[in-house]
Amino acid sequence: MGAVTEIFGINVGDAGLGALLTLVILLILTGKLVPRRTHEDVITDRDNWRQAYLESEKARKVEHEQTGELLEMARLGGHILTALPHPGQADEEEVSRGDRMDQAPRTRM
Structure with missing residues (x-):
């Protein structure tokens, strides 16, 4: 004879219809037994x-790649802007007061 199993302390062999x-x-x-539809x-x-x-x-990966490209473009733009000469200065020489672009006289207050 096979082994008798117990479920919730009830011997399956001795269980009647009410016990089942x-x-x-x-x-x-x-929650151990759910309907098939569920x-x-x-x-x-x-x-x-x-x-x-x-x-x-997939969308996050595309966004990540695009963000990397945009950051690289921003770095390039930053390098270009820092390489440009500052207003009022030549490449290596200092601009004198008379060489300024705005020749309007300054008024003192």
């Missing part, structure tokens, strides 16, 4: 979330 019904109700209440809904929901996650990761 009680066992099924207990399994449903504890299980299929959970599986479908899981698959939908997985697909949404994968699409989100």
